[in-house]
Amino acid sequence: MPELPDVEQFKKLAQKTSLNKQIISVQVTNDKVLEGTDQKKLNSKLNNKMFRSVYRHGKHLLLDTEENVCMSMHFGMSGSLRYSSKEEKTGNYDRVIVIFANREKLVYTSKRLLGRVGMCRNPTQFITDNKLGPDALSIGKDEFAKMMQHKRGNVKQALMDQTKIAGIGNHYSDEILYQAEIFPLTPVSELSAAQIDLLYLKMNQILRTANKLGADVAKFPQDWFLKFRKQGEKCSKCKSRVEKGKISGRSFYYCPGCQK
């Protein structure tokens, strides 16, 4: 699931459950998800500290102790986060488990091991080190327009370039382009100023609405593309059939009637 709105839910979860509680231990059941750290380091840095604040930048979650010790999480394609009672036992795909003094746990799960958990000094440092662009919900309209004007290639890949704007992936870029009625492979250089403005507007509307609806596609409005993003499905607006395309090994979907 994890694109910006999904990670926003994880942020809310962590805020609600995991702040200001003493960490007593960090368990790692598969160290393939660890990046630049190991179980020993995680424990030496985090034990006896508390998470004081949670940040989300793009698709990354940052749990900050505010003592120059900050835990970073990225969820890949199949990762998620949950808070678990002391009774609940470890699941097959639970990879990193932060245990608090009350024995409850913050559990990082990743079926396909594509995500990463690491440590950094603070969120700002993390963003710089990972060359992340501004968060999609923080970027200003002018900054967005300037970015698009400097970018080459097609509009879909521009929206998904995490070094330019952080947070948009394959699903939400399809949604944004559908609602803006722009064909995904349109070269950025061919977009009008009005289209760039519209992309900015739709990006904001869509991400904010998705956040509000808990990133739960089942709750999304019926006319959203993500409700029928599948080859051969009927577009809710024009009744054309959804078509599938491919860029650099990755599928995208679009409505040939609406997106020119």
Place this chain on the structure above:
DNA sequence: ACCTATGTTATCGC
């Protein structure tokens, strides 16, 4: 058996 899947990254060729 084969293809596909919400992400990122190393590598190769141009």
Place this chain on the structure above:
DNA sequence: GGCGATAACATAGG
């Protein structure tokens, strides 16, 4: 240096 395409990572489901 940079861009694009491709494979790779690991697992499940159609």
